[in-house]
Amino acid sequence: MAETGKKNRQFRAEVRKVLNILTHSLYTNREIFLRELISNASDALDKLRFRANRSEQPSGGDMPLEIRITIDKDNKTFTIADTGVGMTADELAENLGTIAKSGSEEFLANLQSETAAGAAAGDAEKPDASNIVGRFGIGFYSVFMVADKVEVISTPAFGEERGAAVWSSDGLGAYSIKSAGSDAPARGTVVKAHIKDDAVEFLEKFRVESAVRNHSAFMPFPIFLDGERINPEPALWREPKFFIKKEQYEAFYKALTYDAKAPMDVLHLSVDAPVQFNALLYIPDSKQDFFGVDRDFWGIDLYARRVLIQRRNKELIPEYLAFFKGVTDTEDLPLNISRETLQENVLLRKINQVIVKQVLGHLEKMEKDNRETYLRFWRLHGKIFKLGYNDFPNRERVSALLRFNSSALDDDEALTSLAEYMSRAPAEQKTFWYVSAPNREAVCLNPHMEIFRKKGIEVLYLFEPVDEFVMEGLGKYKEWDFKPVENATDDALAAFDDRKDASQASQQASAPLSGEEQEDFDKLLAKMKEILNDKVKEVRVSRRLDDSPSVLVSPDGAMASSMEKLLKVMHKDDTLPVKVLEVNQNHPLLRGMLKIFKADPEDAMLALMTQGLFDTSLLLDGYAREPQALASRVNALLKETAALYADGRAIPR
Template sequence: MTAQTEKFEFKAEVNQLLDILVHSLYTNREIFLRELVSNASDALDKMRFAINSNPELEDEVEPEILIAYDEEKKTVTVTDTGIGMTREEVMTNIGTIAHSGSAEFVKQAAESKESLDSLIGRFGVGFYSIFMVSDHVVVRTKSYLKDEPAIQWVSDGKNAYELTEVEAEMDHGTIIEIQLNEDNAERFGSDDKLKDIVKRHSNFVSFPIMIGGERVNTVSALWREPKFQIKQEQYEEFYKFLTYDVQPPIDTLHFSVDAPVQFNSLLFIPENDLDIFGMDRDNWGLDLYVRRVLIEKQNKNLLPEYLSFIKGVVDTEDLPLNISRETLQDNLLIGKISATLTKQVLGQLEKLAKDDEEKYAKFWKAHSKIFKAGHMDFVNRDKYAGLLRFDSSKAEENTLVSFADYIERAKEDQKEIYYSFVASREAANLNPHLEIFRNKDIEVLYLYEPIDEFVMESIREHEGFNFVAAEYADLEKLDKFESTKKEDEPEPLSEDQEKDMEALIAKMKEVLGEQVAEVKVSERLSDSPCRLVNPDGAMTSSMEKLMKAMNKDSSIPTKTMEVNAGHPLLRSMLEIFKVNPEDEFIALSSNQLLESALLLEGYLNDPHALVGRIQSLLTKAGGWYAELEKKD
């Protein structure tokens, strides 16, 4: 059956690297099958290329990959009907590191003066991954060249290999028989286990992969197909296959890129956040393929984390099917793909926001919490900022506004975008910091989530408008806008009343002590009796609370209390103070004003004293009112 066997030592570089490749770099042993399927697919691609390049080449062999497991022998056999190898090519190429790849093959075929025959059958380091699971491998291969005999290659993966010319008839292609060692026979020893590996790693290989008489790779690599040939139903079917989501995606991004790196991509925006309970945040990333062969599932370097809601696949011709897949995070090509993908996704979101507000609203509702984390993407800051949406004092019910919407409605000569962190629209209506904006009909963006303020701090300005926290707005800039408030203004204080008010404020500071940094008359308030501000104005109230929460600090900060000298309560306190500066009502009211303000700011941890004081004040007021009613 066979001719004389010759024994050869591995080339020096193979002998040196083989142990590293087998025992160190490949941590997932099942990839041996992925590598063999990848090489088989390459061989079939090269055979197809040879046929297309030579019209006189007749070939009736069906292109396919066959995988079989022999229970008795404990062997896995991978057979392809590809281009095969000659004896010289087996000696040269099975011992050569990192030369596989259809893209490189076609490139060299186009540029080189060498014949096509000299470029075929280039296995890379992936071939040697079979020695992770086997101590004995037999390769039988027959070149597509008619006069070339079949060759058998046998090795234990250590120092040498044997070559034998096979006399039996054989179609062109390659058969690799792997004797599973004791540690791996149970792990990979069944058709079902082999099918599972193929579906996980090689599901989109373009040639049929048969195991046990059944085709395993039944899903086509849709991203490789021309867009105009694909129906929406196909996209939705592929999306459900990829994500197991029963709902169709909001939008689909299908594109090909030729420069600066060549790749195809099919991405989806899910209608809902697939991490329903917030316990699966690490389950994200795009599946990375090289020529339809899965290199890494959920690669987290292809898109920034703030776009982690995107699902899909990326397939490139430019990455080698070799060791680089184990160190993808250091690969410069991945960085180029990532930059291009990010711009494409942001561009698609811009288009969606412009063309279909309803769909964009669905996207925002489902993914805004993740998307807002993109405030640190300074490269794409302008695109990112244009996609942000917020509630505002002028937003219609159930609608959100963009910075562009705000700027369009801004008053003449206004160059600020004002914002305020609030618990709800109802809370915003009670917020003393926002009174002046309501009175002057100036729009304020409402921030509801802690990350919103980080967004504002990071972006800082948009289209020439600076972001300003409402509580620290510059009064000089606000004074130039007329008030739209129609109510009668309170009578201004007389000179004597102003002196008494200064004395009252001093008394209030004495009563409140170190609970406040200062008590002073506000220049902004018109409806509320008082407000609290940070003495140095360096940090907004919401940011301060966030910082305290992060530091597990539950103490109440010491702030400046600004009082509204025109408010009826302050005027009543003033009248009582003039009669008796030590009246109990002054102390009760001062503490009540402070704790009410702290309650509105979200700082009051224990409201019991406040409730007791309200009851005391109501009792006093009720008695006074009853006496008044008797007189009437």
């Protein structure tokens, strides 16, 4: 039973207000009007080429397919003309007089119907109209952002009635159509915009050229501005890569990035599944400071059917591939009505996944086929690539591509992979050992390295602050753990024999302590803990030292000192950590302190020396919070030493 009194009604719109919204609220950048007019002209040319390829005969068959822009400053007019399919008076009324009526959308719908009918009849040929840009039917009205009057003069290229007509409007809700005079084009459409006083910038050649290069530089047809072509570069990413020369890739890269140097490498992608897109990605031949001034200047330019949608889109590639420069173009991008922003990013995530997979495959091939080229790439961009440890789905692949300096390499510039490290390790080793330091010289002075040199265990050198986070983030690689050398417990290396040359070179000057001496040494350790008080958690005998007198060690299970320092800086914490002071009881300095302790446990020199050991251990650990106090204690020690040497005083034996 029908609802009583129900009556369907049509929505109504206030045309003047709708036009005002379209021209003043939809777009955020006024130069977009030029992108929209060029896109419409390109669509008209594509439609004509498509129909001509289907044996239809357009008027003016010898006319070139092109777009021409002319500027008349005196009359304040901006004109854009194409030699495309053109429109009749009825089509002008239908397409321009009906808001949101898209001729391109209708063209594609008709084409789809024809294709379906052809497939049903056994014709499997699918026409290519992928260059058609228009969809919403509102882009044309953006011209009223800069114009207070617009005239569209059009001559159709097909059909029996090919008379030219003029559509005219002030963008306030009304328009007129009349027959064109002698100034009508032989074929195609001319849009003449009478520029507003507050938009005269678009009567400047440099301004128009800049807008075209920003948004429409890669349209498939030549664009002329006052007779000069301003889009000479083709959309190289859409060309078959087998026919593109190296010089073309380099020229495109320089035009895209303004980089004077040729790129180090190029990756040309044409993908159909699981998502359709084309991409041209370059590896620059120079370093970039992504941890400094270049922090926000990365991303891939995003195009939709050759029309620029967004510069430096950061969703297309992960941050660890930020060094790549290039473009991505897809026909399936879901845009909002203004084509300035994206409706959703599901498609971009899919493109991102494909790009990452392709890039990692490309780098793996480079690493396998040309080691020197890969090492050059690593020195340029390895610092940022290391951030790939955060890419959980690809962590194994990223880990295999990482490179480090290590104790097994003699050259400061030499690098090793994790797989190469594993191949050199003893059979029973299942840990990647690493140490953080500013350079190799600092590593050589690190007391924690002594036991590893003695055992002949290779250690990876981490010279960049980010390396600590890489190791912490990776956790494992092929079931091997990552551990800092300072976290090596007493029994961690017990299973490995000492190197023969290391055992011969180790200190033999100090004889082993007797039982009574060992008891005295234990008392010395207690005295040292008393002197240092709460500055250290414990003072104990070290099993890791061979040449150095002392070292600070993090309590069991604590983080490495270098990571601890980074976190303290991040949290603006300048307090000194409380660690364990380990001492080498066979070192001459500790044996001398033992003699002093046995002679007089309260000797002031013993306190100075204990504090001196702690100070030097702090310095080696990277802490020097009180340099003035440290200098004072060093001077006191020097004073006592000078007095002993000058007076010839002897310590009782």
